[in-house]
Amino acid sequence: MTEPRRLFIKTYGCQMNVYDSERMADVLRPLGYVMADQPEGADLVVLNTCHIREKAAEKVYSELGRLKVLREEKAAAGGGRMTIAVAGCVAQAEGQEIMTRQPAVDLVVGPQAYHQLPELIARVSRKRGERLAADFAPEDKFDSLPNTRAANGPTAFLTVQEGCDKFCTFCVVPYTRGAEWSRPAESVLAEARRLAEQGVREVTLLGQNVNAYDGPGPDGTPWTLARLLRALAEIPGLDRLRYTTSHPRDFEGPGGDALIAAHAEVDAVMPYLHLPVQSGSDKILRAMNRKHTAESYLRLVERVRAARPDLALSGDFIVGFPGETEADFEATLQLVRESRYASCFSFKYSRRPGTPASAMPGQVPEEVIDERLQRLQALLVEQQVAFNAAQVGRTLPVLLVKKGRHPGQAIGRSPYLQSVHVNGAEQLLGSIVAVTIEGAAQNSLAGALLKAAA
Numbered sequence: 076m077t078e079p080r081r082l083f084i085k086t087y088g089c090q091m092n093v094y095d096s097e098r099m100a101d102v103l104r105p106l107g108y109v110m111a112d113q114p115e116g117a118d119l120v121v122l123n124t125c126h127i128r129e130k131a132a133e134k135v136y137s138e139l140g141r142l143k144v145l146r147e148e149k150a151a152a153g154g155g156r157m158t159i160a161v162a163g164c165v166a167q168a169e170g171q172e173i174m175t176r177q178p179a180v181d182l183v184v185g186p187q188a189y190h191q192l193p194e195l196i197a198r199v200s201r202k203r204g205e206r207l208a209a210d211f212a213p214e215d216k217f218d219s220l221p222n223t224r225a226a227n228g229p230t231a232f233l234t235v236q237e238g239c240d241k242f243c244t245f246c247v248v249p250y251t252r253g254a255e256w257s258r259p260a261e262s263v264l265a266e267a268r269r270l271a272e273q274g275v276r277e278v279t280l281l282g283q284n285v286n287a288y289d290g291p292g293p294d295g296t297p298w299t300l301a302r303l304l305r306a307l308a309e310i311p312g313l314d315r316l317r318y319t320t321s322h323p324r325d326f327e328g329p330g331g332d333a334l335i336a337a338h339a340e341v342d343a344v345m346p347y348l349h350l351p352v353q354s355g356s357d358k359i360l361r362a363m364n365r366k367h368t369a370e371s372y373l374r375l376v377e378r379v380r381a382a383r384p385d386l387a388l389s390g391d392f393i394v395g396f397p398g399e400t401e402a403d404f405e406a407t408l409q410l411v412r413e414s415r416y417a418s419c420f421s422f423k424y425s426r427r428p429g430t431p432a433s434a435m436p437g438q439v440p441e442e443v444i445d446e447r448l449q450r451l452q453a454l455l456v457e458q459q460v461a462f463n464a465a466q467v468g469r470t471l472p473v474l475l476v477k478k479g480r481h482p483g484q485a486i487g488r489s490p491y492l493q494s495v496h497v498n499g500a501e502q503l504l505g506s507i508v509a510v511t512i513e514g515a516a517q518n519s520l521a522g523a524l525l526k527a528a529a
């Protein structure tokens with residue numbers, strides 16, 4: 076038996092990167108790689124990077140500096156070579172720059188090419204300095220990924236759509252992830268079946284604009300996301316389905332109507348929707364090239380709530396987009412008040428080189444952005460606290476996903492994606508149980524087991 080090789084993967088950014096990191100581990104497992112918790116002493120370290128905001132990208136370079144030291148320590152201790160790979164969107168966007176700025180990097184691999192990691196690693200072990208051409212062929216990747224998909228607990232991500240054709244003026248995704256592409260339905264269903272066989276009860280379908288899904292069905296005609304969800308709901312054991320991130324524009328037309336109907340009619344589809352709007356000002360939305368208005372967004376939220384009145388709404392906001400005035404920002408606060416979010420993400424505008432917005436006049440000073448972000452977040456926290464408090468006294472089905480901090484405690488997920496602490500439930504991990512909610516805080520609920528529901 077040869078010694079197992081130790082693999083450490085550090086994941087930055089979005090859930091799609093979390094999925095990609097898991098699949099990298101699947102690709103490398105047959106070569107004898109086992110996952111390590113720390114980079115110290117690892118034989119292969121992969122940084123799976125995010126390019127969406129400047130800070131996320133810069134973190135990669137400081138981490139690479141630390142890895143260079145660890146690699147030297149490993150070699151000095153006679154521990155052999157540590158191969159360092161940079162994957163993900165920074166790799167795609169700045170491949171050559173990474174190699175130049177940090178010579179300790181052995182290879183750079185874009186988000187559509189990581190299925191080639193075994194071959195690339197073999198090549199760099201012979202000759203370092205390999206850089207994979209930045210290609211955009213997700214179909215090749217999904218065709219080449221192994222059928223083995225190791226589940227990691229009762230919940231899993233599953234990528235169904237990649238890339239983006241929408242070109243919001245602030246965003247790098249269309250440049251780093253390529254054109255919109257949907258995975259064939261059968262390939263998604265097969266992966267979901269394998270996950271269910273391993274005890275996965277809840278799957279979250281991922282896509283940059285997941286509701287733009289139009290992958291070919293078994294007869295070659297495109298399926299909508301609603302159709303895919305209905306087929307997934309038939310898989311024994313898969314009790315809960317989620318999808319993220321949705322774009323308001325992709326709710327237009329029959330596909331959107333079908334998706335809203337699925338929320339009303341398919342029990343497995345959870346009452347949760349992540350629907351970013353970015354701003355409440357139509358002037359800013361136009362400058363962002365979002366192609367929806369504040370009003371059309373609010374009407375859409377109303378339609379989904381008509382189908383699913385208990386919907387937990389989530390979203391993303393960018394504060395301080397070029398040209399944003401106090402009045403524009405006030406329109407954002409007004410939209411938040413009308414939307415009533417259960418939870419939300421809000422970001423300071425980050426100027427990304429090469430995007431149209433980076434060259435726009437009216438860049439907003441940092442201190443103005445900071446102050447507005449604080450006001451927005453205070454309002455969002457207030458709404459989140461109110462949404463959580465409204466669950467107290469209800470009995471909710473909770474999927475128990477992991478052990479809690481206290482003996483016997485388990486942490487689960489409500490249908491609304493809230494974290495729920497349940498005492499004396501540790502032995503029920505992986506099952507869905509009825510929990511009476513007794514307390515609520517900003518980021519979690521606490522409850523008591525009513526009875527085992529499944």
Ligand code: SAM
Pocket residue numbers: 089127128239245246247248283284320321322350351352353391392393422423424425426427
């Ligand atoms: N496709 C999704 C949509 O349009 O709603 C979002 C995908 S993007 C990876 C996730 C979030 O990052 C966006 O919704 C946006 O709020 C944020 N984001 C993207 N570019 C940004 C930038 N330059 N500065 C700050 N936030 C940004």
Ligand code: SF4
Pocket residue numbers: 239240241242243246247248249283284322
């Ligand atoms: Fe980025 Fe806009 Fe595409 Fe979302 S829709 S990934 S924000 S370009």
